Amino acid sequence: MKMMRRVLLPLRAKVRRKLALLTRGTPDEGPAVQEDVKRRTALRGGLIAAATTVVGVAAGSALGLARRPETSPEDSPSTGPVIAAAADITAGSAKPFTAPNGAPAYLLRPTPDTFLAFNATCTHQGCPVSYVGPGFRCPCHGSTFDENGRVTGGPARASLIEIPVKVVDGQVTIA
Ligand code: FES
Missing domain, CATH: 1.10.287 (Helix Hairpins)
Structure with a gap:
């Protein structure tokens, strides 16, 4: 005033x-x-x-x-969404998660140092596969896949789609 x-x-x-x-x-x-x-x-x-x-x-x-602070790719390593803490998955087990595109997926830890992720949609006719350790099985027509997503039993002929992942600061993220 x-x-x-x-x-x-x-x-x-x-x-x-x-x-x-x-x-x-x-x-x-x-x-x-x-x-x-x-x-x-x-x-x-x-x-x-x-x-x-x-x-x-x-x-x-x-x-x-x-x-505004300047950021560069070196300052903040780009990481995708976190799937899980690495410590939460024991070697030889798997954990279901939802992929960024909304599809069901699995994160596997076949060995202590290896993390793999796959889209859980069967490549035969699209049913959701289940993890049956150490691989996957499709309930619809019985296709099976190994822990690398490769077909071990038909009728599916194509491997499961792999989702690239990496471990950053103890977190498994989409790469
Ligand atoms: S949809 Fe999976 S085996 Fe046919």
């Missing part, structure tokens, strides 16, 4: 000078004159406030851009 008065008082004086009036109002000025001074002052004040806002927003944006 104080700041508004500081801005508006000189403006009012300027408006009054422009209208060939005394700097301070006198009691013999009619209400129409006072209203005119008030309106012109408010108009000028509004224009200044709008210009100040535009400049302030522009300056704030520039400052925000300048302060």
Whole structure:
């Protein structure tokens, strides 16, 4: 409020000078004159406030851009979604999860140092396969797959689709 008065008082004086009036109002000025001074002052004040806002927003944006921390691929190794903590899967076991595309999938740990993931959709006619350790079996027509997703028994002829994964800081993520 104080700041508004500081801005508006000189403006009012300027408006009054422009209208060939005394700097301070006198009691013999009619209400129409006072209203005119008030309106012109408010108009000028509004224009200044709008210009100040535009400049302030522009300056704030520039400052925000300048302060935005730079990141590079080296600073933050890009990783996909986390599937599970590596410690949560014991060697020789598997864990079901949902792939980024929404399909059911399995994460396998065939050896202590190996993690593999496969889309759990049978390549024969699309039924969901089950992990039956150490491989997979399709309940629909009996296809079987080994722990590398390769067909070990038909009618399926194609391997399960592998989902690339990696271990980052103890977390198995989509690569
Ligand atoms: S859909 Fe899996 S064996 Fe046919």
